[in-house]
Amino acid sequence: MAKQISDLKLGVLGGGQLGRMLIQEAINYNLTTLILDPDTNAPCKHIANYFECGSITDFDTVYNFGKKADIITIEIEKVNIEALEQLEKEGKQVYPQSRVIRLIQDKGVQKQFFKENNIPTAPFQLVNTREDIRNSSFAFPYMLKQRRDGYDGKGVMKINHAGDIEKAFDAPCLIEELVDFEKEIAVIVARNPKGQMTTFPMVEMEFNPEANLVEFLISPSTYPEAIQLRAETIAKNIASSLNITGLLAVEMFITRNGDILVNELAPRPHNSGHHTIEGNYVSQFEQHLRAIFNLPLGDTRSINNAVMINLLGEKGHEGVAKYQGLEKIMAVEGVYVHLYGKKYTKPFRKMGHITVVDQNREGAIEKAKYIKETLKVIA
Known part of the structure; x- marks a missing residue:
């Protein structure tokens, strides 16, 4: 008799x-959950079965940890791939697969994958040094992205003119044409080993220009159905080309002339899906579990309008976190609070998120704006 999901151990890197x-x-x-993390105060520490x-x-640490689990997954891409490859050879199930993580770890390889598979993306050039950047023929302004280890706006900079190159990363990077976009959007697609796929409805994102982090996420989108269908089709095509098991978040731009260009991929639950906990029939987290345990995928439809607000540490505050205005925002109807269990705050650190659900889209947005002005993470 095949093991039931509750008989299996899930290891999370x-x-x-x-x-x-x-x-x-x-x-x-x-489910029995096993967590590996370098932080002694990691948010998962007190709720995992094993921490x-x-x-x-580190190869040995990841390999020995992985041997304790039946299925291994990730919540961040910066992991030891060689250890995961060895675990796969020994029969462990690793989802997303190590080859998918390897591809997505390197933004340059990711972009080449887009090009080879006819996935629409902004023109780009790969460079290895600051001198390569200086010799590039790309027209200013353009975006410069480190190929590895960039996240939450880190490892990305805009090069406006030749003088900016002196401050540029002196490391393997990609130069990317600056996209004149109307809106940044995202589609999360789930795929199980049987090849069953579902997408969550397309969402729209508003960014904090200083932190380069998502400030608001609005679901569902009000773009025409044809555009939403095209974005969902692109996401499904990528998931199929990768033959991925698990979740894949596909971040995209809608340009001023209506084109859709893929920006980046994340092979895991993602910031652009947090609203699904209250806003959709199945959450991205449950869907990820369903996918990696080869279970039927859930109903991704929206239940209501949902707006997600990232709760970031305030500028000028570093230390033990305090949540100013929490009681005020909890008095608002349709507000759901998610704090991440992080003891210490620092500027722009993700400390939690708030989801607002409302039958009225504009009402949800107004509540979100009030929350942004009222709730502050200080030290």
Whole structure:
């Protein structure tokens, strides 16, 4: 008799907020969760069945941790691929597969994958040094992105003119044409080993220009159905080309002339899907579990209008976190609070998120604006 989901151990590389929300969903299935994270105070520490403090980039640590689990997944891409490859050879199930993580770890390889598979994306050029950037024929202004280890706006800079190159990264990067976009959007697609695929409805994102982090996420989108269908089709095509098992977040731009260009991929639960906990029939976290355990995928439809606000540490504050205005925003109807269990705050650190659900889209947006002005993470 095949083992039931509750008989299996799920190992997660990374113990941050994504792992925390995944565990919160896993509890509903009586799943045993094992977490590996280098932070002794990781958000997952007190709710995982087993927590190990150790490096997720060290071969031996990842390999020995992985041997304790039946299925291994990630909540961050910066992990030791060689250890995951060895675990796969020994029969462990690793989802997303190590080859997918390897491709997505390197933004340059990711862009080449787009090009080879006719996935629409902005023109780009790969460079290795600051001198290569200086010799590039790309027209100013353009975006410069480090090929590895960039996240949450880090490792990305705009090059406006030749003088900016002196401050540019002196490391393998990609130069990308600056996209004149109307809106940044995202589609999360789930795929199980049987090849069943579902997409969550397309969402729209508003960014904090200083932190280069999502400030508001609005679901569902009000773009024409044809545009939404095209974005969902692109996401499904990428998931099929990768033959991925699990979730894949596909971040895209809608340009001023109506084109859709793929920006980046994340092979895991993602910031652009947090609203699904209250806003959709199935959450991204439950869907990820369904996918990696080869279960039928859930109903991704929106239940209501949902706006998600990232709760970031305030500028000028570093230390033990305090949440100013929490009671005020909790008095607002349709507000759901998610704090990530991080003891210490610092400027722009993701400390939690708030989701507003409302039958009226504009009403939800107005409430979100009020929350942004009222709720502050200080020290």
